[in-house]
Amino acid sequence: xxxxxxxxxxxxxxxxxxxxxxxxxxxxxxxxxxxxxxxxxxxxxxxxxxxxxxxxxxxxxxxxxxxxxxxxxxxxxxxxxxxxxxxxxxxxx
Numbered sequence: 001x002x003x004x005x006x007x008x009x010x011x012x013x014x015x016x017x018x019x020x021x022x023x024x025x026x027x028x029x030x031x032x033x034x035x036x037x038x039x040x041x042x043x044x045x046x047x048x049x050x051x052x053x054x055x056x057x058x059x060x061x062x063x064x065x066x067x068x069x070x071x072x073x074x075x076x077x078x079x080x081x082x083x084x085x086x087x088x089x090x091x092x093x
Contacts, residue, residue, distance in 0.1 A: 011057070026053070
């Protein structure tokens with residue numbers, strides 16, 4: 001059995017190229033996700049300092065088994081929404 005792909009790799013491989021170009025150098029201010037039936041359980045973490053998208057995904061990696069829908073919010077308020085299986089949507093501010 002091969003090594004499991006990281007959550008970041010799965011999401012970015014399924015995200016349209018123009019969005020990846022837009023976010024690859026932006027800093028992230030918070031991450032969050034919904035879990036459980038109807039996403040009734042919520043988790044949100046606001047970083048003290050802005051972090052790279054790599055660090056934002058690293059923070060979520062330990063929760064990947066529980067994530068139904070996740071989000072990463074960037075410094076300008078734009079938000080990337082995703083499932084563990086890939087990209088969902090991009091909300092540009």
